Amino acid sequence: MSNDGVLRNLRRQHELRVLAILVERGPCSRRELENATGLSRTTMSAIVADLVRRRAVADDAQRPAPGRGRPTTLVRLNPHAAAAVGVELGRGHVSVAVADIARTVLAHVTEPIGMESGLSVRMDAALSLLKRVAAGRRLALEGLAAAGLGLWGHHPDPRAGGGDPAGDLVVTDLAERLGGTLDVPVTWDNNIRLAAVAERYTVESPACADLVYIALSHGVGSGVVINGTLARGASGTAGEIGHVSVEPSGPPCWCGGRGCLEQYLSIDAVLGRVRAVAPDVADVAGLVAALDRGDRSVRDVVDWSAELLGRALGTVAILLDPHRVVIGGELADLGDHLLDPVRASLARQKLSIRDRRLELGTARISQGAAAVGAALVALDRHSPIHGIGDVTAEFPGKGDGDLCRDY
Numbered sequence: 001m002s003n004d005g006v007l008r009n010l011r012r013q014h015e016l017r018v019l020a021i022l023v024e025r026g027p028c029s030r031r032e033l034e035n036a037t038g039l040s041r042t043t044m045s046a047i048v049a050d051l052v053r054r055r056a057v058a059d060d061a062q063r064p065a066p067g068r069g070r071p072t073t074l075v076r077l078n079p080h081a082a083a084a085v086g087v088e089l090g091r092g093h094v095s096v097a098v099a100d101i102a103r104t105v106l107a108h109v110t111e112p113i114g115m116e117s118g119l120s121v122r123m124d125a126a127l128s129l130l131k132r133v134a135a136g137r138r139l140a141l142e143g144l145a146a147a148g149l150g151l152w153g154h155h156p157d158p159r160a161g162g163g164d165p166a167g168d169l170v171v172t173d174l175a176e177r178l179g180g181t182l183d184v185p186v187t188w189d190n191n192i193r194l195a196a197v198a199e200r201y202t203v204e205s206p207a208c209a210d211l212v213y214i215a216l217s218h219g220v221g222s223g224v225v226i227n228g229t230l231a232r233g234a235s236g237t238a239g240e241i242g243h244v245s246v247e248p249s250g251p252p253c254w255c256g257g258r259g260c261l262e263q264y265l266s267i268d269a270v271l272g273r274v275r276a277v278a279p280d281v282a283d284v285a286g287l288v289a290a291l292d293r294g295d296r297s298v299r300d301v302v303d304w305s306a307e308l309l310g311r312a313l314g315t316v317a318i319l320l321d322p323h324r325v326v327i328g329g330e331l332a333d334l335g336d337h338l339l340d341p342v343r344a345s346l347a348r349q350k351l352s353i354r355d356r357r358l359e360l361g362t363a364r365i366s367q368g369a370a371a372v373g374a375a376l377v378a379l380d381r382h383s384p385i386h387g388i389g390d391v392t393a394e395f396p397g398k399g400d401g402d403l404c405r406d407y
Contacts, residue, residue: 095368310345
């Protein structure tokens, strides 16, 4: 590489570092950016000026100074610089989301769909929902930077470090259809891992830089975020806590194992055991009602299930040392009826090694979180701000550069 090429690459890395800081921290002064990056005042001034010229950032915000001092000019991301769509094809629902480059969710809607529906039918429903949402929220879908797709099962995007490039033709076809409809590149992943990303970026807390997201639904899935990055593993299956065996002589699982956590903590498994002692409990809402009434037999079933989950989380805590464990899925509706006995199980395991503190809570987004995560991952992979190359290369003929604007 020539000296000019080396310098261009170095400049690009500095720009990406500045943009990443603005994504994480929000508006910053030039001095704050200099301190965070270690770049000189002259270099930072040149980088900010160039990013303003390319409409990637703006320097029109101000922070009042104490007393009679002059206000500080702040650099912020231009939220109109890029936007992406996220689509989730869930087992019983479809969800769509639109997010901008500042990771602001502009729209997020979920609709139920029959569990017998095929993936093609689900995609039809999702695209129809997206059009209606865009029309209702006055969002332009032309000129988007990217789209993301989340669905249940093992579907890692090979371009993101997992999966066989030629081994998932069904999902590849779905991604091509989504990308062809919106005229954008598409990335995809398992819905639970994408929900973990949504939890990571929709909560303003350093605790979410290291978290484990567990979905207790028709299956049991999980996603792991380490140092702010989604962990996929060598084959794209990192974090499959649902297929950790908690009882070697337990019932067979579809994965080929025995006694997997999913065999005890899926919706069907929990409700099946509850109905053995309370036949009138038809669904999760009925289960919550029985717990609220103080039904002791139902309480015992949930406590037993929570103990199994607590043991599995104890192992996770030792191996990964997350700051926060998030419970999502329909069974998260049990709230403290489930979380309190899990906390008790963790406490019995003496996990407070070297002041380790493990937060346990329910997900912020109750349903369709993968659509939000899919949009955010798509932005990280494909947006002109985060990708290589000149930001202006993505804006031919766009005038003011708004990629997802209100009308």
